Amino acid sequence: MVNIILCDDEVESLQRTQDEIERIKTRLPYPVEVITYTDTDYLMERINNRELESDILIIDVDMPKMSGLDIAKYIRQNKLDIVIIFLTGHDEYVYSSFEFSPLRYIRKEFIKEELLYALIAACNNVDTKKNEYILIKAIDGNYHIKTSEILYYQMENRRCNVYLADGCVFFTKYKIKELRKIVEEKDDAFVQVNSGCVVGLRHIRFMSKGDIGLEQDKIFQISRRKKTEVEKIVMNYWEDRR
Structure with a gap:
């Protein structure tokens, strides 16, 4: 709809x-x-x-x-x-x-x-998946969140933390592979830029010299192994929305 x-x-x-x-x-x-x-x-x-x-x-x-x-x-x-x-x-x-x-x-x-x-x-x-919701099991409780609001999630101190575009952070016990499965069953507008970080394609503002920049001035390094794949996914996403 x-x-x-x-x-x-x-x-x-x-x-x-x-x-x-x-x-x-x-x-x-x-x-x-x-x-x-x-x-x-x-x-x-x-x-x-x-x-x-x-x-x-x-x-x-x-x-x-x-x-x-x-x-x-x-x-x-x-x-x-x-x-x-x-x-x-x-x-x-x-x-x-x-x-x-x-x-x-x-x-x-x-x-x-x-x-x-x-x-x-x-x-x-229109991004028809932007209103998809997932259930996140965080350390302090369960949360129902929109996939489109996920800025990025990454491994920190052996747990995967989820960062939203509005500044909220959820501390989970998921491994990054587990969380990718939960998120991408509902919404595939994400790309893993290195072994410990997945970013929302909607929130990417620039890609340059092996780095990827998001809203809130967040910058992540793209691993050399993933560089070609990430660049292709991001460019295809941008081309589809021209």
Whole structure:
């Protein structure tokens, strides 16, 4: 299931877009669920509080309270994993939207011609495994966590510790091979960079000179034995999400 947020302050325009999604939804790669907003304040409140499970945001660029560009800027600054599609009746906004890395730009007058292909591309860009959960048995109890939130896990003092993107750490008794099996049965977006460390492909920010850099300024050395394999896996992952 792919979750789509549709935000447009013009009720008639929002309804047209929603109707078009309903018309084409059987032609999309995944089932979709649509949530609509006309009030940008309420949308921002929910985004701020991390209350939305959103994969794709289709948003009108030109709105009175808060523009679609402002909301896109907030999403990018906070590194939220949302595919953005801009919707507008004004072509002059196209160039000013590029800095927010929208996937597509749809003109309202061509909604029937452009929406289907934009949503197919967006669905293919969405990481459909990001909401997978696993049970982690830690020393201080059991935890239900999203695989997409795992920044990396590594062996430390004979135990495998799990580090999340929000800074949480879980101290487990697993060996790295055991934990890899648990994680990768649900989600294969991980790569082992050396004998003691596995990193989340979603969180890699650079790869250079035998090192791999993640969010939170974490840098790990890629073992020489794994260098070719790791580089291939990372580059394929990045290419698939272009």
